[in-house]
Amino acid sequence: MRQKQCTHIHQTIKRTMTNKKYILGVYEDEDVLLHAIENIRAAGTKIYTVFSPYPVHGIDDALGIERSRLPIAAFLYGLTGLAFALWMQIYMLGFDWPMIIGGKPHIALPAFIPVSFELTVLFTAHGMVITFLIISGLYPKLKVPVMDVRSTDDKFIMAIEVKEGVTDVNQLNTLLRNNGAIEVNEKEVTK
């Protein structure tokens, strides 16, 4: 069976300069997947990425994904929002057109708290989400390069890049299957 699938795969390969080839290990269970990631990385194979239908706990550590610095960005956006809100209110009511409202001083800081808070949240939330979309390359697009459509349904897909002349495809196939992959496929992606 394995041989049959391999020949099928080899027939579909078309070589062009811009193509990248991946071996896809298909997994059905997140715990099997996590063990497989550890074993495969321990065997010295570099995993390109793993596609999963939902966030798998512990996969960051297993794959060696560094903690995102988005929280720092979020904090800075929040700080920007706060500074902007305070500047706006103090400038407008304190300097540009000072007025006594309700017997309060021109710069009535306690009354400025609500708007300052709201703008802090506004800048934090939108700044962080926009940053996340940009660094992840997420924007409305018609064609999406999905490696295996089942990865948004019920399968976990481990992608390993094939380097011409370096990677032993058959050995990789065995490695993936020995670590619980229910299926091993090959996939070419045109960049």
Add this chain to the structure above:
Amino acid sequence: MQHVSPVREPLVTGGKTYHDITNDVSRQVEAKPNIRWAIALAVALFFLGIFIYSVYRTLWFGIGEWGLNKTVNWAWDITNFVWWVGIGHAGTLISAILLLFRQKWRSSINRAAEAMTIFAVICAAMFPVLHMGRPWLAYWVLPLPNTFGSLWVNFNSPLLWDVFAISTYFSVSLVFWYLGLIPDFATIRDRATGPIARRAYALLSFGWTGSAKHWSRYETVSLILAGVSTPLVLSVHTIVSMDFATSVIPGWHTTIFPPYFVAGAIFSGFAMVLTLMLITRDVFYLKDYITLEHIESMNKVIILTGSIVGVAYITEFFIAWYSGVEYEQYAFINRATGPYWWAYWSMMTCNVITPQLFWFRKIRRSVVATFIISIFVNIGMWFERFVIIVTSLHRDFLPSSWAMFTPSIIDVGIYVGTLGLFFTLFLLFAKYFPVINMFEVKTILKSSSGVQHSHAPETMHAHSPNNQAHHDK
């Protein structure tokens, strides 16, 4: 490797697999509209028509079409505004606060509850904008340079705080909701068969592939959004309550308002979530995902917040007496025994007495009883706002200014019209968007489905062909 708790009830019943979740939730998105949905949409569109007509009358002839007068100058419109904003709060509570508290039962209801938040805030925003009289000048509430010959906006005013609070709340809720939808749109995109559906959901999914790095960032972003949304949702109704509390009107000028309004908001919001979800789970066959356990959990939130609201009513009355201020005392005696006594006692019955029935487990777990009580709570919370606004205003400081408020037909039309707007949006959402958060339910499936998933040989796709061909390039 699966953990089955001997104490907790499963959150997903029926022995579902990941694929079943995808199928069950995507089913109504992919199917042709069913007749029950079409009838419901027709009714909602009829009420939307009433809304459009009433808004036309208001814009063409002015605020004189409404029933308010110089004494009761905030009435039906602000009642509806506060009611709708309050309803929205449950969505954010479920998606943000329960996320921080790691409440897994939120997973299957958060999507619809957040949608409800957004649609409720849209309905709420109609009222202050229409009340402006000249809504085409609504942008004057923004801090724009005073080239209009006017001053800057007044940052000391709670009404301006409201502008910032509501618009921040709306836009952040929208982003939070949409971010949650992205992975589920990707699921529907990858299943889509028709070219239009595949392209539409491809655009909506922002090119999501579910790679580990994206998920890692995604979870970070969700957690921080939940972290900032939690104080945000509390601030919104706090600021709404300050519209009243900072003005020197007996019955409004109390420090209890912010917590009391927030509790009331969550109370009414959960009632609306229940009303909607009980219908949705039935129409779309989602009883394995929105189980009696979910309904019971929500009913417990209703007892808690309903009791807080009840205590707040009694505290207000006590403080009015204890303060020794005769105007304050009169305002409260007048609420309970004056010309609007029926509104006050409707509020007390619906908000204080009916939710106490949920102390009985049988009632808490009865779908019919929950549905009826949720409607009562919605009505009661509407009366609460009506009582606070109208009874406090209708007895002015000068007895010669005393007046009564009677809504005009246009007032009623705008209110039932916003219900039409709300249900039109909700029905469209329920048909074309995944109404349950698929990926989050998949996350909890292993620990909370109550079923051991055996890896039976027939479920292994060792022989399945490569089926990714049509998504190449």
